[in-house]
Amino acid sequence: MAIRVNPKIIDDLAVYGAEDVQLCYHCGNCSAVCPHADEFNVFPRKPMRNLQMGLEKKLERSLEPWLCYYCGQCSEQCPRGAEPGETMMSLRRWLTSRYDVTGLSRLFYRSWKAEMIAILVLALLTGVAFFLFGMLRGDIHVYSGPGAFLPSSAVHLFDWSMAGVLAALLFVNSLHMWRLVFGSKDGPKPNLFMYLKHLPQLPWHFLTQNRFRTCQERNGLWLIHLLLVASYLTMLVLIMFFLPTMQSGPEIRWTVHTFGYAASIGLIGATIFMLHGRLKKTRTQFQHSHKSDWLFLIMLVYVALTGVLQHIAHRAGFPVAANLVYIMHMMGVVPMLVLEVPFSKWSHLAYRPLAMYLAAVQRDALLGRSSQGGEILAPRRIA
Amino acid sequence: MRSGIFFCQVEENNRLNINAVAKYAANLPSVEVVREMGIHPRLDAKDLAKQIQADNLQRIVIAGDMPGYFKPVFAKAMALAGHDPLEVRLASFREHGASAAPTLERAKAIVACAVFGVPFALAVMPAETTVHQTTLIIGGGIAGIQAALEIADAGKPVCLVERFGTIGGHMAMFDKTFPTLDCAACILTPKMVSILQHEMIRLLTNSEVIAVSGSPGSYRVQIKCRARLVDVEACVACNMCSEICPVEVPSEFDAGIARRKAIYIPFPQAVPNAYLVDREHCLYVQSAGKKCGACAKKCPKECINLDQKDDFIEMEVGNIIIATGYDVLSAEDIKQYGYGMFPNVLTALEFERLTNASGPTGGKIVTKSLRLNKRSKKEEWVFDPHGEAPKNVAIIHCVGSRDQNFNSYCSRVCCMYSLKFAHLVKEKLPDANCYEFYIDMRAFGKGYEEFFERIRQEGTFVIRGRSATVSQENEKMVVTGEDIIRDKLIQFPVDMVLLAVGLIPARGTEELSRMLGLTRDEDGWFSELDYNGNPTDTERGCVFVAGMCQSPKDIPDAVAQASAVAAGVLRSISSGRGIGHRGSVTLSDIEARAKSLQAK
Numbered sequence: 009m010a011i012r013v014n015p016k017i018i019d020d021l022a023v024y025g026a027e028d029v030q031l032c033y034h035c036g037n038c039s040a041v042c043p044h045a046d047e048f049n050v051f052p053r054k055p056m057r058n059l060q061m062g063l064e065k066k067l068e069r070s071l072e073p074w075l076c077y078y079c080g081q082c083s084e085q086c087p088r089g090a091e092p093g094e095t096m097m098s099l100r101r102w103l104t105s106r107y108d109v110t111g112l113s114r115l116f117y118r119s120w121k122a123e124m125i126a127i128l129v130l131a132l133l134t135g136v137a138f139f140l141f142g143m144l145r146g147d148i149h150v151y152s153g154p155g156a157f158l159p160s161s162a163v164h165l166f167d168w169s170m171a172g173v174l175a176a177l178l179f180v181n182s183l184h185m186w187r188l189v190f191g192s193k194d195g196p197k198p199n200l201f202m203y204l205k206h207l208p209q210l211p212w213h214f215l216t217q218n219r220f221r222t223c224q225e226r227n228g229l230w231l232i233h234l235l236l237v238a239s240y241l242t243m244l245v246l247i248m249f250f251l252p253t254m255q256s257g258p259e260i261r262w263t264v265h266t267f268g269y270a271a272s273i274g275l276i277g278a279t280i281f282m283l284h285g286r287l288k289k290t291r292t293q294f295q296h297s298h299k300s301d302w303l304f305l306i307m308l309v310y311v312a313l314t315g316v317l318q319h320i321a322h323r324a325g326f327p328v329a330a331n332l333v334y335i336m337h338m339m340g341v342v343p344m345l346v347l348e349v350p351f352s353k354w355s356h357l358a359y360r361p362l363a364m365y366l367a368a369v370q371r372d373a374l375l376g377r378s379s380q381g382g383e384i385l386a387p388r389r390i391a
Numbered sequence: 392m393r394s395g396i397f398f399c400q401v402e403e404n405n406r407l408n409i410n411a412v413a414k415y416a417a418n419l420p421s422v423e424v425v426r427e428m429g430i431h432p433r434l435d436a437k438d439l440a441k442q443i444q445a446d447n448l449q450r451i452v453i454a455g456d457m458p459g460y461f462k463p464v465f466a467k468a469m470a471l472a473g474h475d476p477l478e479v480r481l482a483s484f485r486e487h488g489a490s491a492a493p494t495l496e497r498a499k500a501i502v503a504c505a506v507f508g509v510p511f512a513l514a515v516m517p518a519e520t521t522v523h524q525t526t527l528i529i530g531g532g533i534a535g536i537q538a539a540l541e542i543a544d545a546g547k548p549v550c551l552v553e554r555f556g557t558i559g560g561h562m563a564m565f566d567k568t569f570p571t572l573d574c575a576a577c578i579l580t581p582k583m584v585s586i587l588q589h590e591m592i593r594l595l596t597n598s599e600v601i602a603v604s605g606s607p608g609s610y611r612v613q614i615k616c617r618a619r620l621v622d623v624e625a626c627v628a629c630n631m632c633s634e635i636c637p638v639e640v641p642s643e644f645d646a647g648i649a650r651r652k653a654i655y656i657p658f659p660q661a662v663p664n665a666y667l668v669d670r671e672h673c674l675y676v677q678s679a680g681k682k683c684g685a686c687a688k689k690c691p692k693e694c695i696n697l698d699q700k701d702d703f704i705e706m707e708v709g710n711i712i713i714a715t716g717y718d719v720l721s722a723e724d725i726k727q728y729g730y731g732m733f734p735n736v737l738t739a740l741e742f743e744r745l746t747n748a749s750g751p752t753g754g755k756i757v758t759k760s761l762r763l764n765k766r767s768k769k770e771e772w773v774f775d776p777h778g779e780a781p782k783n784v785a786i787i788h789c790v791g792s793r794d795q796n797f798n799s800y801c802s803r804v805c806c807m808y809s810l811k812f813a814h815l816v817k818e819k820l821p822d823a824n825c826y827e828f829y830i831d832m833r834a835f836g837k838g839y840e841e842f843f844e845r846i847r848q849e850g851t852f853v854i855r856g857r858s859a860t861v862s863q864e865n866e867k868m869v870v871t872g873e874d875i876i877r878d879k880l881i882q883f884p885v886d887m888v889l890l891a892v893g894l895i896p897a898r899g900t901e902e903l904s905r906m907l908g909l910t911r912d913e914d915g916w917f918s919e920l921d922y923n924g925n926p927t928d929t930e931r932g933c934v935f936v937a938g939m940c941q942s943p944k945d946i947p948d949a950v951a952q953a954s955a956v957a958a959g960v961l962r963s964i965s966s967g968r969g970i971g972h973r974g975s976v977t978l979s980d981i982e983a984r985a986k987s988l989q990a991k
Contacts, residue, residue: 035789035830036873040859041727045880050873085727085859087794 014064021059023118024105025298026098032056032090038082043222044075048371051075052082052092055099068106069188069195071370073099074356074363077230079223080292094296101298104355107185110177113351120299123347127303130343138335151327151334152256158334160252167247170345177350178358185359189366196373206368213361215241229293232278237357239274242267260323268319275312279305304344304353311340392478394506395424395448397465399432399455407484407494412454415499419506424448434461439468449474452505454482454498480505486921487511500981507985512924514985517932517971520608522963523709524548527612529600529903532560533946534938534953535714536582541957543591547964550593550706551586552600552614554899555643557661559583560716564644564740566747566754568946569811570842576660576749583662595704597667599899603906607932608709608969616702619667620676621654625694626665628656632686632695638672639766646740648774649751654686654695658749668697709969710933710960713917714953715903717894717939720791720798728790728890729861733868734759734772735781736861736888739808745774746815752776756819758886781823781886784816785870787858788829792893800914803943805891806833810843812889813851825851826885828858828872836945854881861888894943907934908974916942920973927956932971935959 018029032053039045039053051072058066076096083093105114116123142148142157150156190198212218217237220230246254250264283305285294314337321330348354396416398409409427417425424446428434443451451465458481466476482505484498504511526542528535531553539549551558563583565575586592595616602613621632636652644657653672656665670676674683675697687695722730722738730736735758737745748754757778764771786809791797806829813825827846832853834843847853858872867884874881896915904911909929910918917936920928927935937956938949963969 033793033830034856034875036856036875037859039873039880040856040871045873047880050878050880053873053875054878085796087789087796087857089795 011063012065013062015062017062017064017067018059021095021098021102024098024101025296026059026091026095028089028091029056029059029095030090031088032060032086032092033088035087037085037087038092041081041085042076043079043081044077044219048374049075049367052096056090056092056095059095059099065192067099068103069190069192071189071363071367072096073103074360075219075367076100077217077220077223078293083292083295091296093292097296098298100356100359101300101353103185104352104359106188107181107355107359108351109180109184110351113355116347116352117298117300120303123300123303123352126347127307127343130346131339134342135335135339138338142331142335148331149327151322151330157327157331160255163338164251167251170342171248174345174349178355181350181355182358182362185362186366189370196370196376198369198373202369202372205372206365209365209368210361213364214357217360219364229291232281235274236278239271239278242271243275246271255322272312272316276309276316279309279312283309300352304348307340307344307348311337311344314340392421392449393423393447394421394450394452395426395443395446396422396452396454396482396502396506397426397428397461399428399434399453399458399461400430401455401457401460403430404456404484407498411495412498412502416454416502416506419503421450422506432461434464436464436467436471439465440471443468443472443474448472450478450480452480452482452502454484454502454505456483456485458483480508482506496978500978503978503982504985507989509985509988512921513988514981515973515976516984517607517973517976519968520606520932520971522608522933522967522969523610523707524964525550525706525708526710526712526960526964527552527600527610527706527708528712528714530560530714530716530897530938530940531555531558531586531594531596532714532716532938532949533562533579533582534716534940534949535560535712536579536586537950537953538712538714538937538957538960539592540582540585540589541954542960543589545957545961546591547961548591548593549589550595550708552598553594553596554599555657556597556619556667557583557644557657557663558586558594558596559658559660559662561740562946563658563660564646564747565743566750567811567815569807570836570838572811572814580660580662583660587662594663596663598704600903600906601703603711605707607934607971608963610708610711610933612706612708612711614704614706616704618670618699618701619665620670620673620695620697620699621666621668622692622694622696623663623665625692627692628659628664628666629691630656631689631691632666635685635689637683637685638674640669640672645744645751646738648737648741648744660749666695668695673697710935710963711907712935712937712953712956712960713903713907713909713940714937715897715900715940717943718897720893720895722790722890722892725791725797725890725892727860728787728888729863729868730890733861733863733888735868735886736890738890738892739805739812740892742812742889743808746812746819752778754819756780756816756887779886780820781816783824783826783883783885784887784889785826785828785858785861785885786812786889786891787861787870788827788891789857790890790892792891793830794893798893798895798914800943801833802891802893803833804945805893807836807839807842807945809889809891810834810846810851813846814849817849817851826870827851827853828856828870829853830855830857836947894939896940900940907931908972909934916940927952927959928970930973932973932975933963933969 036053039050045051049072055072073096078093078097080093083091086092101117105117146157147155148157246268253261253264285291286297289295314333318330318333318337321333398413413425413427453461453465462479465479470476482502487501501511504514525548528539528551531551539551543549559579562575562579568575586594597619598614598616600612601615603610605611632654633652636654638653639650641647642649642651654666654668687697719740744750746754746756751774753776755776758781759772760775760778761770762773788805788809792802813827816823816825832843834840854874856873856875858870860871862869869884871882908931912918917940919926919936919941929936935956937953
């Protein structure tokens with residue numbers, strides 16, 4: 009099969025953050041030191057090679073960038089300063105824009121101005137819509153119960169519809185990812201059994217990020233990341249299922265509020281840790297920050313803080329302030345979710361576990377093929 | 392001719408004020424236009440052609456650190472403007488050493504020479520001086536020995552100063568040389584003996600140059616001869632003193648894998664063949680004569696004088712040759728290979744001694760065994776001739792070389808000596824598996840590629856990909872790496888790991904460079920005058936560099952350079968005219984000379 013070469017891909021990827029790929033001289037140090045590289049996925053060196061050679065199609069269907077959790081060991085030991093870890097990070101951004109069928113992701117990653125404009129427009133639209141809705145239907149002096157400015161049932165409905173749209177977009181993009189990975193004619197063809205066998209990997213990796221744990225030993229951030237994910241999931245469950253309970257009445261309901269407080273602390277704490285790290289460049293992972301990383305963290309911290317503020321205003325008995333902060337909170341939530349979940353950094357919540365799953369399926373499919381290639385020179389990996 | 396000077400830099404240089412050079416250049420004859428294009432300018436031939444036409448320039452001078460980089464675009468612009476594209480001249484700061492001492496003056500002179508159209512080297516002719524006959528050679532390794540013999544054989548006096556107790560340097564430690572697999576000692580020791588016996592050579596071992604003054608052609612040199620505490624003439628190397636000495640320390644000559652006494656001879660063929668006392672460890676010296684002194688009582692020749700004092704010699708020399716060689720990068724700093732943590736991870740020099748017939752195991756390749764040290768009551772890993780032979784040996788190239796975290800340069804000899812190690816392992820242990828992990832195989836010399844091929848045919852597994860880590864699993868050392876050509880990650884147990892550790896300038900290089908006013912490059916090696924045209928002279932008059940101290944090189948290259956240096960020294964002695972410091976030539980001298988050369 010003819011292979012199409014795109015010599016410009018290496019320049020293209022510089023926009024996504026990988027600027028030093030050209031320096032790599034292929035000593036293989038990074039792959040050897042990587043705790044996640046294995047027989048079937050030799051990275052980061054191979055993706056770097058593919059980048060240097062412009063093998064766009066190969067990169068497009070590779071899962072390797074998602075198998076990397078960026079512990080930074082490869083970049084630290086790289087003799088050339090080619091930043092293999094950052095290259096994998098940039099490849100994840102690039103892949104996200106590839107998976108996205110709308111093309112918006114590509115636009116946002118390449119131009120932070122476009123992303124800013126989109127955020128502002130969405131924020132304004134949300135703000136105006138909620139304000140008008142509140143003014144028409146309710147009383148700004150009432151926060152919860154009958155006649156509320158923003159009745160929780162309405163917000164709840166809005167949340168569910170938004171979640172539906174976002175999930176649909178993410179699902180379509182994930183389907184596109186699957187097609188890219190297994191769509192090529194000469195690639196491995198897994199059968200249904202293989203798909204079913206590894207299905208438990210999806211929730212497993214989604215909930216535990218177990219692979220990230222291996223990086224923890226090597227200067228990793230697994231615990232912080234897990235805290236962030238757990239807080240985020242708790243918040244999601246609370247908002248999607250218990251929103252009316254959370255917002256009603258002046259009294260604190262410990263059944264939901266304990267979780268809410270814990271999740272808020274987790275979200276704010278982890279986000280501030282990341283922000284501080286990126287500002288001070290405390291770790292290898294934080295040495296290079298793409299504009300999209302900053303936007304994501306700033307929005308996350310904004311949303312968490314306004315959420316807390318809204319809660320305080322409500323409990324302290326300032327319904328007007330609570331309602332206004334609520335609108336401000338929604339002005340952060342809507343753009344953040346709409347932009348980040350299907351099109352930008354946050355989409356990795358779906359792509360990562362999916363990639364682990366697909367990689368397991370792919371491995372089975374490859375093992376099923378007759379073994380090919382030259383004789384094994386050195387003893388293989390020991391147990 | 393109307394000339395235009397364009398300043399185009401490739402890299403930022405804080406030490407050079409381009410603006411000052413540009414102002415100076417504007418006053419040179421025939422210069423009409425001076426433009427500063429900045430760092431890494433994006434030049435367009437069409438735009439340049441318009442400028443050239445507007446200013447009606449018939450000649451272009453490109454000045455900068457690497458002006459050749461911009462030559463094509465200027466030549467094209469000249470052609471587009473309808474002028475002669477050959478009238479583009481280069482004023483290269485880097486090539487002519489404007490990074491050396493008086494940077495600004497040098498840069499001005501370089502531009503002036505380019506404008507006058509005179510080769511810089513011709514215009515910068517230092518005043519010639521009379522030359523003292525004696526030559527001082529600092530460093531008694533193979534390069535120093537070779538240069539000393541060449542000069543002495545031509546009948547001129549030489550003083551060879553060596554810091555260690557014997558001459559021979561690193562080459563004396565080696566077992567075989569690549570790619571011919573000749574016995575290193577068989578080549579070196581006759582030369583060492585000739586040094587001692589040569590009537591024109593004064594050999595000062597255990598000595599160091601401490602001060603240099605004077606001018607090219609007649610340097611006054613102060614040499615500190617550290618007390619050897621043993622009479623070199625009388626000592627017959629009977630070893631009785633060493634037997635009785637109670638102090639044991641790691642042997643420098645054996646790269647630390649064996650132990651020696653405080654009174655010792657570095658190796659049996661040492662030149663001079665006499666014992667010496669390590670005063671830092673001698674009980675008698677350290678206790679100021681209160682303790683021990685056993686060796687002096689035991690010596691049948693009564694040639695040990697433990698109260699001997701250091702001697703200071705002053706002498707006048709005409710030329711100085713620096714042949715100070717190299718040291719090996721500290722392998723402990725490179726954590727990933729576990730050197731110092733796992734007993735059987737060895738540096739190249741350690742293996743060199745292990746496999747050498749004069750080494751601690753008599754040349755048997757064995758892994759270390761655990762022995763109880765009776766004195767400290769602790770168990771230690773030592774080489775024992777009856778130790779177990781390794782079954783799997785991994786050799787890792789480029790340890791600390793070509794690595795921006797350590798040395799960014801290639802140490803040049805490691806690929807070849809690693810291949811030699813593979814051969815030695817296969818030769819002595821035919822059943823052992825040998826794995827070479829390399830990044831790029833730099834087999835650049837005569838017969839080197841063939842040697843590589845031979846090693847492969849001997850059954851060594853040559854793996855492209857630098858091994859990343861050495862770790863321990865179930866009391867076995869495990870190397871991990873990527874086999875890039877076969878596209879596989881590999882991990883397997885080994886019994887011995889040899890690290891081809893990178894080379895660095897010898898200890899004391901910085902001191903010496905300060906003493907002599909020599910420049911060094913960013914990696915610390917001595918700077919030669921001109922890498923291509925004059926690789927043996929330095930900025931300082933009548934001071935030469937030979938061997939490793941200029942840059943990493945193998946034995947044939949070091950010997951060749953040493954002989955070349957000898958030719959330079961002999962030229963100055965036989966013509967009676969030495970060349971002064973390049974730095975002493977003033978800008979007005981260069982201008983005047985360039986003008987007179989242009990007139991011719």
